[in-house]
Amino acid sequence: MREAEASRYNFVLSTHPNMNSPAPKFIISELGEYHGVQFLLARDELTHPELPGNKWRKLKYNLQEADRLGLNTLLTFGGAYSNHLAAVAAAGRLLGRRTVGFVRGDELAGQPLNPTLARARTDGMELHFLDRETYRRKHEPEVLATLLHETGPAYVLPEGGTNALALPGCAELARELLVRTDFDVLAVACGTGGTLAGLLSGLDGQRQALGIAALKGADFLRADINQLTQQATGRTYTNWELRTDYHGGGYARLMPELRQFIVDFQQRHGILLDPIYTSKLLFGLFDLAAKGPFQRGSTVMAIHTGGLQAWGGFGGEPG
Secondary structure, eight states: OOHHHHHTTOTTTSOOTTOSSOOOOOOEEEEEEETTEEEEEEOGGGSOSSSOTHHHHHHHHHHHHHHHHTOOEEEEEEOTTOHHHHHHHHHHHHHTOEEEEEEEOGGGTTSOOOHHHHHHHHTTOEEEEEOHHHHHTTTSHHHHHHHHHHHOSOEEOOGGGOSGGGHHHHHHHHHHHHHHOOOSEEEEEESSSHHHHHHHHHHTTOSEEEEEEOSTTOTTHHHHHHHHHHHHHSOOOOSEEEEOSOSTTSTTOOOHHHHHHHHHHHHHHSOOOOTTTHHHHHHHHHHHHHHSOSOTTOEEEEEOOOOGGGGGGGTSOOO
16 A cells, blocks of 8 residues: 555554544543553544544554545444444545444434434434344345445445454554553453454553453453454464453443542543443453452553544544
């Protein structure tokens, strides 16, 4: 790929030609010491004002593949408050792509759009509402063929944006962190496991990695993560662990104690956490530090993966 074409996709390191201002500088915040463990926070939610965090990283090489295939339409899936739908819609507007989103739940079709879907539509996304049975079968060849017949040729992005091409963008973050600072454990929240899989490929066996699952019953992610790294790199890794005990009651649940943790964290550090991913990550990490699995004197690097738009589904930001 020519240099000009490569820079077109790198919102983290350069200004996108369709953007009015450069992306904020990538920073690392010191959170202090808890029970003998030093915590740092990689502020990936600041890397771009409209495409923050891991969603852009997962899109980056998929967009290049769509270009290679000559497909200008992006078709994808998500729930009513999906960070992924919001990111694809924003990317489509910024890059001049047509975007189509299939939303879980046909009962939403006759209702006013929530803030996430309203923003996606404003960004140009064509929204279609699928009944939940069809949505569960969305990747079956017959169902997908029917959807593509309705929309025309399109590059299909999976729900959450996780596939083998999502990993290289996340791997770049791991390599950048290895260059920027020293740490013993790299930790991230997990929904589909794609970000953790990408970080593992970027670490390439260096340091330890820890995933905190944001959804209930996430034991299946261990196999998914190994499958993703095998597909993307031809390898599986052993330097990682997945914790499934900090989901906070379920994917879209915000328990009172977690909400209070978010408020306290923002007051202490001046950083807003999202209600679904990074809040559970930090809550889990601090609890683990108190219980002792981290070696005293070690440094844990957590990643803020963005997702702040999800507050629209919880009545607005806390405070």
